[in-house]
Amino acid sequence: MSIPSDIRSLVDELYQVLDDTERQATQGLFALRRAMSLFPQNEILMQYFSSITNFQFNVAGTRLQAEHLVGNVLMAGVPDEDVQKAGDYLAALLHMAPESKIMIDKVVERLEALP
Numbered sequence: 001m002s003i004p005s006d007i008r009s010l011v012d013e014l015y016q017v018l019d020d021t022e023r024q025a026t027q028g029l030f031a032l033r034r035a036m037s038l039f040p041q042n043e044i045l046m047q048y049f050s051s052i053t054n055f056q057f058n059v060a061g062t063r064l065q066a067e068h069l070v071g072n073v074l075m076a077g078v079p080d081e082d083v084q085k086a087g088d089y090l091a092a093l094l095h096m097a098p099e100s101k102i103m104i105d106k107v108v109e110r111l112e113a114l115p
Contacts, residue, residue: 031111
């Protein structure tokens with residue numbers, strides 16, 4: 001069985017947002033390492049580090065959930081109702097993913113504004 005086109009488009013869009021968020025988090029870690037080398041005991045920088053690694057964990061978990069959902073949809077004999085539920089869940093993940101990206105963008109902006 002192949003993935004229905006509406007689910008395929010959700011998955012593609014979700015992966016794009018996750019890739020962008022992951023890329024932004026990596027950029028944030030580079031900026032953070034530079035700042036932390038100058039101020040290794042700075043608590044605010046430590047909080048930024050914690051936030052960025054939490055975002056990376058969130059991205060990895062969301063990607064894993066999506067992969068499992070797609071794998072379940074591809075199994076033979078999956079009822080249409082379950083395929084619809086998988087699509088609804090992917091849509092919910094897609095709705096939440098940009099929120100994480102916005103938050104990581106704000107953290108990275110603050111880090112890049114540091115002298």
